[in-house]
């Protein structure tokens with residue numbers, strides 16, 4: 001049975017459980033919804049997903065991400081209907097067409113945000129109502145290394161203050177406003193910096209997925225103390241990818257170990273020095289990065305935004321989603 005309330009052990013009113021804006025579902029309850037999902041995956045599509053280069057268990061795709069793509073498809077259509085109602089109300093004064101549906105994907109470094117976002121992009125683009133799905137990561141809005149150094153922020157990379165948050169919000173606002181071509185800077189994990197002169201261009205997608213650590217952060221108040229419009233105000237739906245910090249640390253170290261054998265070997269790689277030392281030494285460095293930067297950011301800035309998401313995916317140690325909380329109010 002799907003429970004729509006969670007009981008509070010602290011509550012004095014045992015018979016009156018505390019209301020929550022979320023409906024909590026187990027993996028089994030969620031995956032049962034798959035039966036109602038049209039568009040099962042074809043063999044060809046399964047091959048295409050494999051070609052994305054991620055380690056994705058196909059049962060996981062069928063049980064978790066396929067029903068999610070169906071839910072999102074329903075949201076896109078319902079949101080279109082609402083916009084139609086607004087256009088009717090406003091008449092010529094403010095009516096707008098072709099507004100993309102914007103999805104935010106949040107969570108810690110190494111929790112699997114990029115994998116979830118790429119999977120959603122592939123699954124959502126199969127629907128005839130929204131074939132053009134663009135994915136952008138917020139790392140393009142990190143301040144360049146020179147600027148981070150000047151501000152003493154090199155060991156705060158990924159913290160909210162290490163981004164040009166205004167430019168990021170403006171970028172999404174412009175896409176949402178239906179601008180024909182919107183560009184963003186590009187970050188390279190190879191050089192660990194913004195690539196000088198390189199831009200990516202987004203052209204009127206049906207759906208925009210914005211993936212990053214801090215996408216659910218509330219906006220900072222303006223200098224006059226007034227509330228500003230923040231990035232998350234442009235989201236039509238958001239997903240928070242959640243897991244135990246100990247599991248995420250394990251995934252972070254595993255990814256570092258794999259990258260040391262592959263991408264770090266490139267002579268231009270910022271991390272090439274870790275291919276020249278023993279694996280143990282390299283992993284000690286990665287562990288320090290995790291404990292002093294990424295874990296601190298997770299606990300101080302990222303996890304506190306979980307309660308703002310429309311959907312929370314809670315992963316177990318094997319990356320499989322065990323529980324889901326979907327906002328119903």
Ligand SMILES: Nc1ncnc2c1ncn2[C@@H]1O[C@H](COP(=O)(O)OP(=O)(O)O)[C@@H](O)[C@H]1O
Pocket residue numbers: 054055056057060107108109110111112113114115116251252254255318319320
């Ligand atoms: N569903 C999954 N199954 C197996 N491994 C996964 C899954 N999702 C992510 N991973 C692995 O976990 C690590 C972190 O995932 P990634 O998507 O790069 O995280 P993020 O974008 O949050 O930093 C990577 O090594 C990735 O291959």
Ligand SMILES: CC(C)(COP(=O)(O)O)[C@@H](O)C(=O)NCCC(=O)O
Pocket residue numbers: 109137138139140157158211212213214289290293294
């Ligand atoms: C580039 C990142 C800040 C993540 O950026 P995001 O796309 O989430 O904005 C992160 O992956 C990173 O490099 N953190 C710095 C510490 C480290 O190298 O682990």
